[in-house]
Amino acid sequence: MDLSIFGYQFMQNALLSAFLGGIACATIGVFVVLKHMPFIGVGMSHAAFAGALLGLWLGFNPLIGAFGLSLLAAAIIGPLADRGQLNPETSIGVIYSLMLGLAFLFMGLMPGTKSGALELLWGSILTNTRGDIILLAVVTVVVVGVVFTFYKEIQATIFNRDMALSVGIPATVILYGILFLTGATITATLRSIGGLLIFSLILNPAAAAYQLTYSLKRMFLLAAVFGVLSGWVGLLLSYLFDIPSGATIVITSSAVFLLALVFSPKKKVKSWPEKPVVDEQHH
Amino acid sequence: MHKTVIDIENAVVSYREDIALRGVSLKVTAGEFVGIVGPNGAGKTTLLTIVNGLGRLLSGQVAVLGHHIKPGNGHSLRKKVGYVPQVEQIDPRMPVNVREVVMIGRYGLLGWLRRPGKHDWAVVDKALELVDMAQLARRPIGHLSGGEQQRVSIARCLAQEPEIFLLDEPTASLDWKAQSEILELVKRIHDLRHLTTLFVTHDLKCLPITCDRVVLMKDGLIWDDGSPKELLTDEALSRLYEMPVSAVARRRRETILV
Numbered sequence: 001m002d003l004s005i006f007g008y009q010f011m012q013n014a015l016l017s018a019f020l021g022g023i024a025c026a027t028i029g030v031f032v033v034l035k036h037m038p039f040i041g042v043g044m045s046h047a048a049f050a051g052a053l054l055g056l057w058l059g060f061n062p063l064i065g066a067f068g069l070s071l072l073a074a075a076i077i078g079p080l081a082d083r084g085q086l087n088p089e090t091s092i093g094v095i096y097s098l099m100l101g102l103a104f105l106f107m108g109l110m111p112g113t114k115s116g117a118l119e120l121l122w123g124s125i126l127t128n129t130r131g132d133i134i135l136l137a138v139v140t141v142v143v144v145g146v147v148f149t150f151y152k153e154i155q156a157t158i159f160n161r162d163m164a165l166s167v168g169i170p171a172t173v174i175l176y177g178i179l180f181l182t183g184a185t186i187t188a189t190l191r192s193i194g195g196l197l198i199f200s201l202i203l204n205p206a207a208a209a210y211q212l213t214y215s216l217k218r219m220f221l222l223a224a225v226f227g228v229l230s231g232w233v234g235l236l237l238s239y240l241f242d243i244p245s246g247a248t249i250v251i252t253s254s255a256v257f258l259l260a261l262v263f264s265p266k267k268k269v270k271s272w273p274e275k276p277v278v279d280e281q282h283h
Numbered sequence: 284m285h286k287t288v289i290d291i292e293n294a295v296v297s298y299r300e301d302i303a304l305r306g307v308s309l310k311v312t313a314g315e316f317v318g319i320v321g322p323n324g325a326g327k328t329t330l331l332t333i334v335n336g337l338g339r340l341l342s343g344q345v346a347v348l349g350h351h352i353k354p355g356n357g358h359s360l361r362k363k364v365g366y367v368p369q370v371e372q373i374d375p376r377m378p379v380n381v382r383e384v385v386m387i388g389r390y391g392l393l394g395w396l397r398r399p400g401k402h403d404w405a406v407v408d409k410a411l412e413l414v415d416m417a418q419l420a421r422r423p424i425g426h427l428s429g430g431e432q433q434r435v436s437i438a439r440c441l442a443q444e445p446e447i448f449l450l451d452e453p454t455a456s457l458d459w460k461a462q463s464e465i466l467e468l469v470k471r472i473h474d475l476r477h478l479t480t481l482f483v484t485h486d487l488k489c490l491p492i493t494c495d496r497v498v499l500m501k502d503g504l505i506w507d508d509g510s511p512k513e514l515l516t517d518e519a520l521s522r523l524y525e526m527p528v529s530a531v532a533r534r535r536r537e538t539i540l541v
Contacts, residue, residue: 034378149396150395152386152387152390152393152398152399155379155387156390159384159387160371162368163366163368164390166335166337166364166366167361167362167366167388167390167391167439167443168358168359168360168361168362168390168391168392210376211376213378214376214378214380215378215380218378219378266375
């Protein structure tokens, strides 16, 4: 197997993008999986796609459009679902279809070639520039930094938001902060993975990690490992079989999830040590 | 003389078009154990939520531990108010163990950016011992029975080191043995920690026999307020639940009410 391709700058950029995007998406995915809110993420990623196309059509930076529209989707779906005024499935159904409709409308209105739009649809990690990588690096550092800094508030909010509120943690601020980071992560990885596929890279690595551990810290770590692994293996498969990289990355992440499901220890009855914890190391 | 720790004046709360509290006034002094009883939809849970600052007042005044509650200013108050909700379904795969859940009780006290230290873990372990759950400290929280989960909720409140203890139907959906154990535990902790306790229930069998005072609620109003002996009579309950006195008397005999 000739692996000299990995010596080229564009491939190294792609590997670095997969590394950073894999960590950011998987970290966000842990919230998405544990808060049972994949519906919000799907809505936001399609909104980001529509926003980017709006930018392409009107001639401003597509990433600004992507970020703006994904936050707008979160701002609409979040409170509606939060207050229980609308079933989340109903609100996501409306937003999801509206965003796809807008995306294809903007694509139709766009003059000239549609190749830029199609790249946003299924991603083009191999054409990532230095600017794309810097944006991804900034978002990844912020996402990981926020998790590290506010771990206890995030853990409490993930476990039970009402309980977190009742002990004096501003859990609603934490939740909307997480949605904001979700928008930023989707925007930063949109060009690499594509608007239609990105949500799989958020959901699958975290869902796989969820099958394998009862420790939240380990779940964050495993999800990040699976996210990076999906990106790198996906890139390798894309090169070997000459097929689109966004698709191979997402399919690899789905395979990782299926493997985790098959080997999940959570399917088995486990006997837990019934003794107090003494002098255990924490944090 | 004991000081007033909860002072509610003419509180009105509504959720969209439904009015949950229609002008409720209540004073509770330090160290009291108050049972709040009433049928479903009486406004009992809403009363607890305005005490810990989570409920939104439409009008009226609420002062708790000298803190005048206004929209959005309840975070610091909630650090001193322990809240035990009804048993909730927890995902059995949730990656959080018993000890970590109890530690959540200290997170509000710790504040932003501070991590739990040795002292915090010692408080958590003591709370788990007090509720007789130390042996299950490392078990995933979703693997516990309803009664065990409530013990963990109580331990979380203890770890919080609160001054006020709010319990919202803590024994609902538990079996008889677990119910009686939780009731005993609540009373023991109330006495041991010198707490002020509000205990909400719609089920008279679940009212701790040792509560000092009973507040009867119905349709968002306080119906009556007094000692258990005065209020938990067939006549008062027949008015509260809109049933003939004879039917209440028969049911209380047959089901060993209170």
